[in-house]
Amino acid sequence: MRLSQPRCKHRLHWSGFAAPPVVLLLALTLPLALPQEAASHTTTAPRAGEPAPRPFGAACRTAVDGSSVTAYCHNPYPETDHVALHVECERWWDIDTDGPRAEAGPAQTVRLTGRCWKEVRSAWVSHRK
Template sequence: MRLSRSLASAAVAVALLLCLPHDASPHARVERPRAEEPELFGAACHSRITGSHVTAYCHNPYPDVDRVRLHIECERWWDVDSDGAPVEAGPAQTVRLDGRCWKEVRSVWVSHQKR
C-alpha cells in the first residue's frame, strides 16, 4: 500500500510540473542584465625621446574624434615644462605631436579628450 501512495504522489508531482508554464519551470532560462559594454574611445599613442626632442604618434582607430595633447616634463628645474596644443585625431587618422626641452627630458605623456 505504501508503494502505491508514493507512486501516486510522484505521478501528481510530475503532472503538476508538466502543467506549469515554461517561465515558472525550475529550468527556465533567466535573462541576466547585460553588462554595459566599454566605450571604444582613445587613440593609441607611442612616443620617442631623442636627446631633448620628443615625438609622439597617435593613431585613432575609433569613429569618435580624440583631441590629443603632448605633455613634456623637463629634467632641469629652470627648463620650462610644456603642454602642447590639442590636435584632433579623426577616425582612422594618425597625427604627429612634437616638442622639446632645452636639456634632458624627464617624462612624456599624452592626454586624451573626447570632442
C-alpha cells in the same frame, strides 16, 4: 557457538545525531566549491536602457631623442580623439610644456612634438573626447 559483535554506537547514519552536522557542513561548503561561472551576473549586466560603452582613444607611441619628443597617435575608432603632448623637463629651470590639442579623426594619424632645453624627464599624451 558464534559470538555476535556489538553494534558500533558512533556510526554515522541518518537516524542518529551525527548526520545533521555532516549535512550542515556540506550545505555550507557546497557554494564555495561551485565554479565562478555558476554565480549570478545580475550586478555586472548592463542596464536594459543603456548601451554598452564604445571603445575610444587613439593609440600613441612616444619617442625621446635628446631634448626633443615626438609622439605619433593613430585613432582606429569612429569618434574623434583630441590628443595633447605633455613634456616634463629634467632641470628645475627648464620649462615643462603642455602642447596644444590636436584632432585625431577616424583612421587618422597625427604627429605631436615638444622639446626641452636640456634633458627630458618624462613625456605623455592625454586624450579628450
